[in-house]
Amino acid sequence: DDGRLDGLRDALGERLKDNGFIRATNAVNCHSSGGVTPRKEAFGDGNSDGGYSTSDIAIVEGNGTVFYRLSLINQGTTGEMTNVALLDRLPNVGDGRGNVGSEWNAYFAEDGKGDLILDADRKDDLPDTFTVKLGDETLSPGNNGYELYFYTGDQNLTDEQAETLLKQLATDSKALAGNEEWKTLDTLNATNDGDPDGRRSDVTAFLVLLRRPVGNDTILSVEYQLRAPTDATETAAMALAVNDYFAGYQKNDVRVAKSNVANAMIASERVSVGGDIWIDANDDGLQNEPNYC
Secondary structure: OHHHHHHHHHHHHOOHOOOOOOOOOOOOOOOOOOOOOEEEEEEOOOOHHHHHHHOOEEEEEEOEEEEEEEEEEEEOOOEEEEEEEEEOOOOOOOOOOOOOOOOOOOOOOOOHOOOOOOOOHHHHHHHHEOOOOOEEEEEEOOOOOOOEEEEOOOOOOEEEHHHHHHHHHHHOOOOOOOOOOOOOOOHOOOHHOOHHHHHHHOEEEEEEEEOOOOOEEEEEEEEEEEOOOOEEEEEOOOOEEEEEEEEEEOOOOEEEOOOOOEEEEOOOOOOOOOOOOOOEEEOOOOOOOEOOO
């Protein structure tokens, strides 16, 4: 029961990680408010057969990829949502989310560099790795779809900061104007004297501003990919990265909702066992007859 589980957790404490233990239980809390439910799902390249899940840990092979999906569900006939914004904070060491917080950083590109999606020359490829859907319709960046911003501030965003920003955006969609910590794809790549790689590792959150209302019985979804560090297998095997997101919107009044937590874990290197196995049937400590191999 929960009491015994809490007692075991307290007894093991920090030894959970050092001794190779991971929790086999996971409470998934998708809170619904006013008929709106924010949900976060994930899978890794090490367990892709199972698809997106709110409860299974995403297993990442080496410095592989985590696949995330954010869903904001407007259920029933309680009215449409407007001024919708989704704020997702990437796993970042020291973020303090979940039970243990993130133990490794995840990036939009390998170690914050490369051209996974943050390359201005590959804008046409953006929907391949960053997909926004409203119902069955895939949206495009722009005034009739959505706007995308990346956070490059010096500190991890706290819950309070995320909620405050989303409340501002729910009443003023231009609230990010002049905020140098939030960058569009163009400004992100123009930073650092033309060397965008110098800023990509600074991205610790992103924001999707929807330019459409979300009607009754409609799902808004965002799918994207993150990369584990190149040395993940050596430095972070069996360690967790923790991720959640906030949704802000207008529905009769200003509201902010928080999703469940999604966990990703670096798989350890595969090992193999070989050779002969023998049974010392006569207990003499020697591999001889009548022992069995």
